[in-house]
Amino acid sequence: MRLLHTADWHLGKVLCGASLVDDQAHALEQLVHIASDFRPSAILISGDIYDRVVPPPEASSLLDNILSMLVREVKVKVIFIDGFQDSPDRLSFAARLLENQGVHARTTLTGSVAVELMDEHGPVRIYPVPCADLPTLRNFLNRPDLIHPSEATRALVQKVRAAHPEGVRSVVVAHTPCMGGQPSPSEPPIPPHSWVQPALFEGFDLAALGYFHKPQSVGSKNVQYSGSLLPYSFDEAGQTRSVNKITLDVRGRLRVEPAPINPRRLLRRLEGKLEDLIATSFDIPQGDYLQIRLTDEVPVADAWGRLRAIFPNLLSVEHPRMKASLPLELQRPEDAAFFSEFHREVTGQAPSLSDLVLLGELSATPEPGGP
Numbered sequence: 001m002r003l004l005h006t007a008d009w010h011l012g013k014v015l016c017g018a019s020l021v022d023d024q025a026h027a028l029e030q031l032v033h034i035a036s037d038f039r040p041s042a043i044l045i046s047g048d049i050y051d052r053v054v055p056p057p058e059a060s061s062l063l064d065n066i067l068s069m070l071v072r073e074v075k076v077k078v079i080f081i082d083g084f085q086d087s088p089d090r091l092s093f094a095a096r097l098l099e100n101q102g103v104h105a106r107t108t109l110t111g112s113v114a115v116e117l118m119d120e121h122g123p124v125r126i127y128p129v130p131c132a133d134l135p136t137l138r139n140f141l142n143r144p145d146l147i148h149p150s151e152a153t154r155a156l157v158q159k160v161r162a163a164h165p166e167g168v169r170s171v172v173v174a175h176t177p178c179m180g181g182q183p184s185p186s187e188p189p190i191p192p193h194s195w196v197q198p199a200l201f202e203g204f205d206l207a208a209l210g211y212f213h214k215p216q217s218v219g220s221k222n223v224q225y226s227g228s229l230l231p232y233s234f235d236e237a238g239q240t241r242s243v244n245k246i247t248l249d250v251r252g253r254l255r256v257e258p259a260p261i262n263p264r265r266l267l268r269r270l271e272g273k274l275e276d277l278i279a280t281s282f283d284i285p286q287g288d289y290l291q292i293r294l295t296d297e298v299p300v301a302d303a304w305g306r307l308r309a310i311f312p313n314l315l316s317v318e319h320p321r322m323k324a325s326l327p328l329e330l331q332r333p334e335d336a337a338f339f340s341e342f343h344r345e346v347t348g349q350a351p352s353l354s355d356l357v358l359l360g361e362l363s364a365t366p367e368p369g370g371p
């Protein structure tokens with residue numbers, strides 16, 4: 001049986017104030033092509049479909065388009081769960097209606113049931129495990145004694161495994177970090193008592209997991225992280241992303257073949273003095289998303305404006321030696337991204353540099369009565 005495994009799409013992701021929806025659409029078009037060539041029985045999406053609980057409308061319409069293409073044109077089943085950054089209730093909208101169309105959303109424990117697929121060797125049971133929080137799991141398992149999220153995840157996976165009939169091939173789909181995995185900076189930090197041992201998945205032919213954004217297997221070959229759709233932080237510049245073409249043979253043995261996703265724009269980091277960067281700019285692809293770290297030892301006037309005039313997709317400038325004199329956008333990109341998005345919602349346009357400077361000054365002002 002052929003399965004296509006992907007995870008961590010983070011639709012609606014904003015990187016340093018720039019929406020990546022067009023990049024995500026470009027990546028998902030490739031996924032549709034990979035699926036139509038590979039002809040899997042199902043596509044498994046292991047959570048973090050959206051980047052946040054309330055995704056922007058363009059992210060919802062992208063998911064709508066891609067699901068329609070996969071189901072109607074490629075004629076493949078889609079099985080997905082939620083991740084730490086999704087809203088399970090929003091993702092399960094119309095789930096019972098979609099079930100008949102071949103879209104199997106499993107984002108709440110109440111609706112959690114296996115999806116059985118068939119090939120010429122017989123059935124394969126897919127167990128999508130929703131990404132529930134500790135109180136929900138305690139309640140569902142009737143185990144008030146569970147203290148850590150990892151214990152609750154373990155109890156849930158063991159329960160699923162215990163009910164699985166012997167001799168039938170099995171696949172579990174979950175969103176959880178495994179000990180020994182290699183994290184990336186674009187993942188939300190998860191406390192150590194939420195991490196599970198990869199041996200938890202020993203009884204399954206395949207654990208198709210989400211959470212780690214770098215593609216990897218952890219512990220043994222059956223524990224697979226497909227990785228995120230794209231690299232999602234400048235610390236991941238230069239890394240590649242892929243989806244996994246997986247083949248399960250009659251005995252449940254795996255073949256895993258990554259199919260690379262080519263990004264619409266690369267993430268690129270540059271370092272140097274302002275004048276040198278401007279002088280050598282013709283060597284640098286203009287379309288890439290850039291983060292520039294200035295090494296000038298003296299303040300430079302309007303570095304952002306001058307560099308942005310050359311590099312239209314410049315997203316961040318750091319000048320570590322002059323940090324105190326830089327606007328918020330350059331000091332705390334996350335806050336600036338949040339503010340920029342709010343500003344766009346309200347006014348329809350991005351904030352000006354002077355807005356960001358003002359915001360930076362305001363947020364640097366101690367609160368009355370504070371230290």
Ligand SMILES: [Mn+2]
Nearest residue numbers: 008048187211
């Ligand atoms: Mn993720």
